[in-house]
Amino acid sequence: MQAFPRSTTETTTAVVVPPSLALPVIESGFPRRLHPYWPRLQEKTRLWLLEKRLMPEDKVREFADDLRYTDLMAGYYTDARDEVLQAIADYSAWFFVWDDRHDRDIVHARTGDWRRLRHRLHAALDAPRHHLHHPDPLVAGFADSVLRLYGFLPSTWNQRFARHFHTVIEAYDREFRNRTQGYVPGVDEYLALRRLTFAHWIWTDLLEPSAGCELPDVIRRNPSYRRAALLSQEFAAWYNDLCSLPKEIAGDEVHNLGISLITYEGLTLEAAVDNIRRRVETCIDEFIAAEREVLRFADALADGTVRGKELSTAVRTCVGNMRNWFSSVYWFHHESGRYMVDSWADRSTPPYVTNEAAGAK
Template sequence: MPPDKVAAYADSLCYTDLVAGYYIGAPESLLSAVADLSSWFFGWDDRHDRDAVHGRAAGWRRLCAGLHETLQDPWAQRHHKDPLVAGFADCVLRLFAHLGPRWNARFARHFHPVIDAYDHEFGNRRTGTVPSVEAYVELRRLTFAHWIWIDLLEPTARYELPDAVRKHPAYRAAALATQDFSAWYNDLCSLPKELAGDEVHNLGISLIHHEGLSVQEAVREVHRRVSECVTDFLAVEPEVLGIADALLDGSAEGRKVSAALQSCVFNMRNWFSSVYWFHHESGRYRVENWDDQSLPPYVSDAPGPDVPECGETVPESVGGQE
């Protein structure tokens, strides 16, 4: 952002505040890195939007390639000329300092599909393709980076969960409920600005386009699904806590795993209140305060580094995701 926009908007966007309630108990260095990753995500999302609107396909492809390369070797990308790539490398290196190679490899493995999903959305946006409700739900679980935010519960707990715990159906169901809530509540609050900006990726927009719902009916249906996520979490939470109790076998290792799992479930629960708070505090969603409802006042239309200007021809396939 230009300095005047930083002064006017940065604090009120509450990007760094967003994760404070997600990861209670995290070391300060981890919380700082996650907060910066959250801010980076919003910057990446806005670049995605502007590049799609202006047809900057070559620049977008370079950005995606740089992000994929960063996951393979973040040290090599620390001084990349695109600040989004360099910033991502900085965040990844700081996150990788906490749990070790196995967790780091999993984080990278989970992030590659997030980049590809954003690339797929870029193609949809350029062709005006609104995904079906079912296709959108699956795509959203990637673009919201569900499993990235869930992975970050473990360094918060200072312990890598065993696969048997992390892959347990009850743990995964609880995690999915928190993330679907967060993604769909975001869709609910983003709907006015995304309708104004001719966006095609929003649960409400898929419901309007494919199910024939009115805007008001779509809002009610998204609200119903959001509320159902809370019910689903509350239904499965006791089972996950029961797993934590069963891990207390008298050994030191059992106590560590149990405590880590309890920390993860505690912070899963915190997602609901944190996401709700953020969307009602952040200036990002106060569309009635913008002169142009399709474009937040702090977002620049200028292209990124070495990105062609408007009017570039878009190939039939963008990044191999068609």
Template sequence: MPEHKVEEHADGLCYTDLMAGYYLDAADEVLQAIADYSAWFFVWDDRHDRDIVHRRPAAWRRLRFSLHAALDAPGHHLHHPDPVVAGFADSVGRLYSFLGERWNARFARHFHAVIEAYDREFRNRTRGTVPTVDAYLELRRLTFAHWIWTDLLEPSAGCELPDAVRKHPAYRRAALLSQEFAAWYNDLCSLPKEIAGDEVHNLGICLIHHEGMTLEEAVREMRRRVEGCISDFLAAEKEALRFAESLAGVTVQGKELSSTVKAIVANMRNWFSAVYWFHHESGRYMVDSWDDRTTPPYVDNEAAGEK
């Protein structure tokens, strides 16, 4: 965004509000770091989109490799000439300060996978390849960064969870359903923009292309899946809370862990309302008010990268 567009549009995009509605009870410095990282993520997503639209593979390749490097050594990239890389290094360095090396390594591992998923999307979109529904859903879990937003529940709660808790089926199912809802609802709200832009990475577009659905049928199917996430989460939430209760035992440590998991599961529930609100309040999805339905008014088409 050029400076005048930041002043005009940034608050109305509601990026930080989205995080404030999800990570409740996080310490101020943790919530600020997550909110800044979220704003960075949307900017990165827009840069990726513009590199695709303007056929800038060399620019995308440079950014991709720079982000991998900044993820592993953020302190060395704080003054990178590309502000997207420098901003990422700043955000990651702050996020790495809250818990320990094990959490940092996990976050880095998960985000390396996100960067590579964005590269696969870059190749699909520049080639006009519409992935199958199953392939898309698998890739979407990475491009939406399901496990990144789940990882960030831990510094918000002030506690790194043991692997036995994080990997427990009851915990993982509740976490996955909350993120699937968000990704699929995002696809539903993004569908008009992405159809207008001849994009290929959207659940609705995959359903139309590979399942032979009409637009109306695809929208109904997306709504069905979104509603299914809600009902399935309500059942998974009960299982996750029962699991949390079982952790209490008779020790103080057990009771603290149980309380932490309960708070995290409550924030998984918050993701539904935060995501729903965001998609109806943020200027990012108000396609009908744009002069060009393929290009958000806050995006600078001549931003960094090859022209």
């Protein structure tokens, strides 16, 4: 099945989804949308990666477009203004590069490097302007992307974003320690940690600048809104685990729902895959029900006032983009070179990372 009505590459190719990963309800019930700014987005994020020295020039030239990081964001925040989407896409590309650095620091036992990076990211999050010219490109790139994100909504949103990302950094530290010690977290422990390492609330926060409106606490904490947001992110995290399980087993990983199920519940690989798949399908069903509740909630917000109409429209935009996340995540995993481990020379080492890019001295 072809994911987009128009291809994002120069040639049109059908995307073949393996039967064990195919979700017909996504393919038929969650039409994929693509922000019209996408072609410029891809070009400008590629240039940003080069300008900020986040990937070597040869790696950017060979892999950046095929990794499809911009496709993922352009298929999610489809109602964002161009400059908002660009800032989110650059931040997302940075996040993937950071994830790769974290992985390489673990693989090469660079505990000191990781500890320094962790503290520098905390500092850059609180004072991005002071870290724009940091000698570590990962810190400087982070400061640049965060500073741009901080420019769209009031300081209260910035403070919430920072608070949420501080917890993400600390969750990455917990994963670092788990992996270096060979510790496989139990299923419940893993699920709680995964919400942080996947940055559930960061991507949910970014719905608001995309809608052009900071949502008050009473809306964000509304049970139906919060549930729909959580389900969209749980789907993404668990589907990622499902698709990346072969890569992570090859790399002696300990952080994957499938690995926790195999370790603590005695499941075979096939049974673990079936278990994750059922969880993913349940997320979809429950999201559809939660989505209906959020839309009713949005209708109730339209109380005849200007503010009521603004909030109602923003909530509708946010939940519409939550829906986009399902199709964008689904197709990303079957189009991005990040998950095509069978084509790698070494199934445990992504070809788009190098020790230099990963922070080696």
